[in-house]
Amino acid sequence: MFNSKIETTNQSLKIDFNKNIELSVKREDLIHPFVSGNKFRKLKYNIILAQKQQKNTLLTFGGAFSNHISAVAAAGKEVGLETIGVIRGEELYDKINTNPTLSFAKSCGMIFKFKSREAYRDKTSPNFISKLKEEFGDFYLVPEGGTNDLAVKGCEEILTEEDSKFDYICCAVGTGGTISGLINASKSNQKVLGFSSLKGDFLNKDISKFARSTNWELITDYHFGGYGKINDNLIAFINKFKAETEIPLDPIYTGKMMFGIFDLIKKGYFKPNSKILAIHTGGLQGIDGMNAKLKKQNKPLII
Template sequence: MFNLKVHNESIDFKGFNVEISVKREDLIHPFISGNKYRKLKFNIEKAMELKHDTLLTFGGAFSNHIAAVASVGKVYNFKTIGIIRGEELKNISNLNATLKFAKDCGMHFEFVSREDYRKKTSQDFIEALRDKFGEFYLIPEGGTNDLAVKGCEEILKEEDCKFDYICCAVGTGGTISGLINASSKSQKVLGFPALKGDFLHKDIRKFAHQDNWELINDYHFGGYGKIKPELITFINTFKGNYNIPLDPIYTGKMMFGIFDLIKKQFFPENSKILVIHTGGLQGIAGMNKVLSQKNLPLIEI
């Protein structure tokens, strides 16, 4: 798709004998960045191979995935259809930043109730969509399928074998599955879920071929899309100290967790930690709108 220029940036964590490097996957492309690029790469190739001209996918109102699929459609001349969770959103005249961007890229929205959205993987629901829209190439919510995992396996390079720990944020489990498959057996892969609940283990085991991984479930801040002032402060301080922006849904929570675990001496001395920055920065504008309405501090962009 694109010529990749991903690089690692070091973080000096003073007072603790660990080394942290951040793999800046967020810099791959301004709109199709991070794990979204990786997940879509082979899916787009397959869609082209099958001569599809339409991509259909699913997501919420602030979905990084929706924005990325819309952008891919614009770049590669696909029609795009987004099945959006929340029927009430179709009556809102001013779309949030994520949906406005997707619309400007040419995406057609189909707003469905939360009850119907839960049927998104059922054959009857998908067939009803085909009856309405005609043939399309289906990309699951979050983009996770076998081809997405294959793409995420390309995140790790030979030079990354020197790291003891690989850390990433977790949504649907596709990115961490690719990292697990591409890691060496001597490495430990740590996932930081953005959602509450312990259901992800089953989803990850569908795709992951090794057992050298663990989910750290203590840093979701109340669940998907939930945020607290201490997280905002951390994200802004982190950007000020290291000039690396973080998003509040995924990478901010992950990095908060990593720093907290370091302070709690979770990592052995002299550990080398590689943190995967999976992008998602487009969601900051939408979150800031929510924070403003609640009279909370804003995330610096």
């Protein structure tokens, strides 16, 4: 699976913006039912290296509804590697079976280590990693969110020669790995736009660590209050978009990106006759967890 070349198709959207704007979606979400989108791209070369180093276990980090945790668990099961998830929040210990992400990861064989939010902040420290090795033995460490040099290398494979016709490449941004790969693979005449799912512009520094050119911009106006935060307007947009295009969007990443693209088109950000490619980075497993929260709040659900 990870040793083979994967190419995805672009789906052109027939939406009348009255501005001669052409919008297409690269369906990276269709790569794999459980290891889809940028998670497949980020894990590809990390798993190849782990196998080359004859590691038997992948260890990584994430929160209660992490796409990354879900993807690592599924990928490990598929290639025959044990998986360990260090999970943010000790209170989740007795909620595994009611949490869709954790229950899925458990079904794939992932072992969990729950840490308090305070302790979790030190997850990258040598002492923290050393204690994990004392407890679990040798493992291949994949960082939270999956972003490292090998992840960026994998994300550089998202764009193909066919995509050189687009003026803008758009993607959601969480840790900066995906957009960095897109920047490195883009043409000099293209502009790469990243739609941040988190508050603040600190991601500019993280992206700059990996990006080899400056033809990019981080858009920070569509986080809807921060990571994991949504409102009724976003839910309505996601549901309307799916009804009109048959393309599902997740509420954490791709839904916010697409909302932002539509809003920028309306505001005249893009020049007339522009061709835009939006990267669908997957993350659809997060819909169930968000709907569970919305149901408790008597809010509209994502369909």
